[in-house]
Every structure is written in C-alpha cells, then in structure tokens.
Amino acid sequence: MTGKNQIGNQLKAAGTIKFRTFNPKLNTENDCIFTEASDGEINQALSLAQDAFGEFRAMSGERKGAFLDAIADEILALDDELIQVYMNESGLPEGRAKGERGRTIFQLRAFANLVCEGSWLEARIDTAVPDRTPIPKSDLRKMKIGIGPIVVFGASNFPLAYSTAGGDTASALAAGCPVIVKSHPMHAGTSELVARAVIKAAEKTGMPNGVFSNLNSRGIEVGTELVKHPIVKGVGFTGSIRGGRALFNLAAKRKEPIPVFAEMGSVNPVILMPEYLQNNTESIAKTYAGSITLGTGQFCTNPGLILGVKSDALSSFIEALGNEITEIDPMCMLHPTIATNFENGKIKLLEQKGIKLVNHSIKSSDPNHAQQGIATVDGGAFLLNSNLHEEVFGPFSLVVQCEDLDQLTHIIEELDGQLTGTILTENSELAANPALIRAMQDRVGRLIFNSVPTGVEVCPSMSHGGPYPASTDARFTAVGTDSIQRWVRPVSYQDWPNELLPDELKNENPLAISRKVNNADTRDAIS
C-alpha cells in the first residue's frame, strides 16, 4: 500500500494534505498515510479521462466486456490482502467482506455479459421509404453511446460493492465512460487496492491510459472540484441526503448542468396488516430484529419505520421485537463518527413528543459498537412531527401505532420518497386495500411482499432508487443491469453509409444484437 493517488496508470502524491484511515474495532488509526489528490493531479486525471474517452467509447462490447471480466479476476487475485484491509477500515466481519466482494465480482461479470449481448444499446432502425408522399422518408438508425467521463464517489457503507469498482463504476465503464473515483476517506486503502486491480486489468486488456483514476480525499474539496469540472459529464453517489443534495446543487449550477445520481436516505416503511400480524407475530419480530441489525443497520434499505394498526397483536409484536433485538450481540459501526451520529440521532428522536423507547441492547464495552433499539409512537403524533420521518442511520426502528388503516394510508401519503416499501399481509387483506397499495407505489421504487427490504438483487428486474429524496432521479435504478442507462444518451444516424455506421447499426448486424427494425424486434440482418 502506497497511500498515493492512481492518476491513470501512474501513482502520484504531490499534495500536502495527509490522512489515515481508522480501525473502529481496535479504535486506532491504520498505518498507511494517504495523500489527498492535488489540484494538478485532479486535472491530470480528468485530462487523461477526456483523452481516453473517444477510443474507449468506440471499443466493441467484447473488448469492454473483457476489461470488466479482467477487473473481476484482478480483484479476486488480491485475495486476503483485500479482505484484511477492508476489515481494518470498516470494522465489518470477514463474512461480510467476502460476501460484498462476491457481489462486486458478480456485478462486473453481469455488465461484461450485458455489453457483449447489446440490448442496452436500444438499437432502433427505421429504413428509408423513398416513395413516401408528400416527402420521402430518410433511413434513420439510433443507438445509445456513453456521455463522457464519470465521477464515482465511494460509499461509506459498501467499501466494495458501491465504491471503487462497484455498481456505479462497472455500469459507467460498460457504457464506455472513463471513471474517476473519489475514494471514501474511511476506506482509502481498500480503494487503492481495488484501483490497482482495475489498472492491472486495463493494462492487460489494452485499455487507453486514463480510462480509470482513483483520487484520495480527506474532506469535500476534491469531490467539489470534480463535480464542477467541465470535463465531467455525470456523477454517481451513495450516501446522505445532505451530501447528495449538495452535489446535485453544484451540478445544476454548472454552465453545462450534468446528471447526478445520488442514492440517499430512506426509512423503508414496513406495513403490518392486521390479520397477517395476528397470525405471525413472533416470526415477524424475529425476522425483523435480524433485518434491522443486519450490517449494524448500515444498509440503505434498512427498515427504519414499521407501521401497524393498534391491537393486542401489535402490542405483542412491539414487545417481542424489543426483546428479539436485545438478544442480538451489539456490532461495530463503520467509524466513530458514524457511531456518534447514531447515538445522537437516537437521542434526538427519543426527545420528540410522544416517543417511547421500547427496548434497547446494553451498551457494549467494545469501542464503536451500536446500542440497537426500538421505539414506538402513535400515528397522530407521527403525522404532526416530520422529525420522526427522518432516517436514524444504524440499527434502530420506530414502530408507529395507527388508529386504523385510513390513518396508516394517510401516513404513507405524507412520507418522503423511499427506496422500498414492504407489506406483510394475507393476500385477501392486500386485495381489499388498493388505496394503500397505490399510496405505497407512489412513494417507493420497490414493493416487497412478506419479506424484508434488506438484500438488493443484482438483476434486470431490480429497481434500486425511488422518488426524492430516496434518489435524485427516480427514473433510473442504481443497481442491476439497467443502471447503465444513467450514463448513455441516444444518437441517430440519418442516411449514413452502411459501411461507415457503427457495427451495432449495420445492415448485416455483425454483432447479432437484438434491434427494433421498422417496429419489430429482431436479430436478423437487413436485406
């Protein structure tokens, strides 16, 4: 580990700002000293990215796929060194580190397959109609192309899967966009190792220098400079509403505004329908105690808000959930700052009118361990106080006791946008309450039936995003193969000579991709 910035294929450290990462389990700083990227290094990285863009974008899906596959191989080759640094910088256990690495590899390979397969190009061809009246119709062919260099912000809570070579990076590279990572200061070492793997892969597969860079930063300055830079054409971010909105505002004020895909806060409401709750009180409590504390509650899909209708069953559930959550051993949070914010968030919430603490675990003597807990409040008090609608990032949930399903529906309507909404219900209860389903659907990106919101599949049918402030642009998913659509734009070729068209649009269809030709989906050549 060098602590240097990866500027294209060179390691550099001309800057004067130095920092270290922190081991929350040992409550000490890690050894390596990182150097924040200097202005000159930021400019070099962007200039290299700009130079690389033309060549990289024009590469075939097969070559880009080989690059993505090679990144996956090189990350695996880092082996134990990566797992160890990941654990030292996050306080997360080995199983989680390996699981997240597996997901990262899976994502890279999924995008490698996607770019070879070609459906993401949305190729459309309408052939000429020379004898159309009153005027002839031209030949028109359209496909998606990458928009330009993309800045990816590493996420504190996913040092691998949502960071250096995570979903944003994999999808942007797949789209033919060079990537500049602003690594998260909490896991700069993990980022350096992964960046090394990406550069090795780039060199082995003959990618142009500048297709990838990794910049260290201690504070907000490097990220701010990147988002304002004219070479940058898009931004991927996973984190707090405050951080994501600040980047969105910066990007919107540019001379040329650029899209910012910020996946931000969410309380992920869970609705307990009366009959289902009655029939499954204990098992729901057990399952949700697990979901609330998974990854020390540091998942964006953490169920922070549970809503039910006042009843004996709901009272029993609340008691059971409080008990179950104290049965789970307290776990380490990612960083002392996050642990402190969690404690302060709980204190602030518990001071609000009408809030009652149900139960919480004993305070661990280990450093930075979260004291997980459950609180409850009446529906009426919840509606009156929007402070209660906000996320407490960590293993903590609020159970809202509603007067009836009408009040519950009204609460859903009053919530901000959410990544997910879960309903625990008998089929008959679901069928009988269309207004409730409609209200949920209006607020969320993913509706879940009788399960937990934690766990985000990487597949074509995933929607990870939702109305603001769950994300800054609900029209795109941040997870799954469709996330590539964030980084592309359509371009049409009118009456272009066949031999000079991109292969994707040639009559012969040499790549054998699926195309919409005169309104019909086909892989056939055009005769």
Add this chain to the structure above:
Amino acid sequence: MTGKNQIGNQLKAAGTIKFRTFNPKLNTENDCIFTEASDGEINQALSLAQDAFGEFRAMSGERKGAFLDAIADEILALDDELIQVYMNESGLPEGRAKGERGRTIFQLRAFANLVCEGSWLEARIDTAVPDRTPIPKSDLRKMKIGIGPIVVFGASNFPLAYSTAGGDTASALAAGCPVIVKSHPMHAGTSELVARAVIKAAEKTGMPNGVFSNLNSRGIEVGTELVKHPIVKGVGFTGSIRGGRALFNLAAKRKEPIPVFAEMGSVNPVILMPEYLQNNTESIAKTYAGSITLGTGQFCTNPGLILGVKSDALSSFIEALGNEITEIDPMCMLHPTIATNFENGKIKLLEQKGIKLVNHSIKSSDPNHAQQGIATVDGGAFLLNSNLHEEVFGPFSLVVQCEDLDQLTHIIEELDGQLTGTILTENSELAANPALIRAMQDRVGRLIFNSVPTGVEVCPSMSHGGPYPASTDARFTAVGTDSIQRWVRPVSYQDWPNELLPDELKNENPLAISRKVNNADTRDAIS
C-alpha cells in the same frame, strides 16, 4: 372561442389580466380577449390533475390509446376553424398549418399504438430461485410507471406539433401522466381549440376529470408558479436557452427537484467536405437556401452554421448561396417581437470582427417579413469570438471559411451541444476523417449524411435532443416514441402475489406484451 382557461372539464376566467393574440400578416391584434389563469385556477387545475393521476395511471394501454386516438379525431373535427385560427395567430401559410396538424395527428396515433403494444414498459421478470445458496432468490418484476402531473409549455414556433396536444403532451398522457398546458401567449386561441378537442376526447372515452388542463398566460408568472408547485413532477419545454435554463434552475431549486426537458437553441452545424462540395456546388446552394428559409427559418433544426475549407469551390458556393437565398420570397415571421429579435440578432452579428455580409433579400414592404441573408467569416475569427457561435433565430446562416480540415475539426470541438450535425461528403472523404466524425458525434444528437437538418421524423429511431444547451438532458429524445421515457420511472415488485400484480407483469401475460423473462425477450406466459 371564449378566451377562458380549461380547468379540467370546466372553462373558467376568474383572473384580471387580459390579453389578445396578434396577426403578424395583418399587423393587428386578433379579436378574442384571453384571461390569464388566476392563482386559484392554477391550484384547481393541479389539484384535479393530482386526483386524476392514480386512476389514469392505472388504466390499461388500450384505454389510454383510445383517449389519444379520440384526441386526434376531435382535432380533425375542428377542421377549418383550427386552420384559420392557427394562421391568424402565427402568420404561417395554410400548407404549413395542415402539415403540422397532420404531424400532430400522427404523433397522437403513434403513441396510441405504443401504449397498446407495451414495449415502452420495459417489463423485466426474474423468477424466484428458492434453492439458491447461500440465500434464496426472490421473484422480482419491474415495469415503468408514470411519474405524476406534467406541465407542458406551448412552443412559439409549432402551435400544434410542439404545443397543446403536441409531442410532449401525447407522450406524457401515454405514460399515464395528467398534463397541464401553459399555452403560448402568441397562440392562445389555437391552444383553446385544441384543449377543447382534448376535453371532448377525455369525456367521450371516460377519462377522469383533471387529466388535462389548459392555462392562458401573458407573461412568465403562470409558468413559474406551475414549475415550483409540489404537485408537478416534470416539465416539457421548447424554446430559447434563456427560457429553458430559467425553468431548469427553478426546478433544480425545489425541495423535491423535478426533471425539465427543455429543447433549446441550436445552430445545427453543416460541414461541406471539399470533394463533395466541388462536385455539387450549385445543388447544395439551392437545397440549403430552401432549408435555411423553411418556415421562415423558425425551426429548431435550422442550419445556422455552415463550415467549409477555403477553396474556389467554397467561394463559388458562398456566392451561389447568397444569390439563391435572395431568389426566395421573404416570408412572415411569427410575431413582431420575433421579427425584431431577428433583425437585432443579425445587426449584432454583422458588427462582429471579421464578419462579412454575403447577400440578403430586399426588405419587404409587408409587415413582419424577414429579410433573409448569408454572412461569412474566417475560421480563425470564428474561433476567437463565441458570440459567433450563437443562434440567430430566423432565416440566416453564417458560412465559416476554414484554413483546413484540422481547423474545421477544432471548431466543431469548440461548439456547444447541438440538436443535429450534417456532413455533405463523398463516402471516401467521410471514411478518411474519423476524428471529424467523432468530434461531431460528441456534440450532437443526430448525424445527417448528404441532406438537410430541417425535417424531424416521428419514429422510434429519432433522437431529437443533444448535449447542453441543445437540451437540458441529452439522455432523452423530445420527438419519437422513445420520448415517453422522459415521464416514467421503474418500480419493482418483489414476491408479489400473481393475481395482485399489474396485468403487465402477471404470469399469464394477458396483454401479450414483449417482456424480458430471465434475461430472454419473450411474449410467452410464465408456467
């Protein structure tokens, strides 16, 4: 004609601000007095739209398609009354009025077909894998749904096709989004008639009240209020960079930012490659004189910038183009303000260093007629002065005489984003200059070979948009069936009971739409 606002299915005029439209050919105001929408009427229209949204969005494609088809029928039923009012309010000739009506009808029917056919839903299904290790895989199904009420701004230069029931409205309604039109003050009467047709169609096909409203406005206040309103979830606009950017900025500052699709200025560069120019000097001059003056130069794809390499052929072309353009009879502009802006724009351009007027038509004695013209400048002077890169809205083009193809390529690289880029070239010249093609592709949404940029086909392969400032979001087209994607977002259903899924995602595939099931495109049911 009443001059009133269409607030859902009621006509209202509670406001105090009155105005008339203008007949630029007669140089007089038209008779009807319009009343600007009051704050109360704006709120009523939005509140009705919000109420209508849930029911409307959930309607089948067949029902929405019937509504769109009925709008087309009702617009045709307006017959001569519509054509007359259109001509009185725009100064455009009957042929153009009928052509634009035809295009509007075609757009409505294209979206009617699209919503029945269902490919726009991008339905994706990944079935469960209960025995997957380490954890089972859930059943996940995704489709696109409308985002909510949309505000459409009528465009000054297309009273029908880009206005009240134009492409933005047709695509938003197709997506299941209620539409509130802020009609353009220059053609409030045309808008009232079309709005009446939409409301008749809505009533005949049983659409909820509030699915459509049409608001009069004299200035910017109504539009500003609409864009800031929390009920509004998206905006469509065609017009100036100043206007579009102002709306974009308003939307970006909202608590919940919303997308603004502003299709704005463009000079639509045309490159004359040396050999092709040599072989076709006279015919290019003739064709382009026609393209530059089409619709009195008031098309967003008007070719405002023509670039060639200094040569005898280029000199001959410039002279010929100057002559050809004076052979065409001067035509009326849309409004005295636009005619004045055109004159002022030309004067400002001709004052710039190095600019030479080639030729212009004689000043017509008819009111508001444009004095069309051609100017020229050296490549070096053009590069030094960004004032020369700006659009003069009207029948006027600047021919840039470059030192060589390197300078020409460099000029393309320095241009702002554009809707279109045209290359007039022999195939061999095109093949020999990949850097030039790449530079053009980076700046435009549509590349055109040996033709003119004017004329925008409505079809799946059209990309009408481009890097900023051609549009505020280059990732979407404003014309063609894919423009529906501006108004939708994905929603996923996880483990949802089959009988309670939307028809689009049910196992049986009752709508027989094309879906991606476990990564394969199919119309089959899931067994």
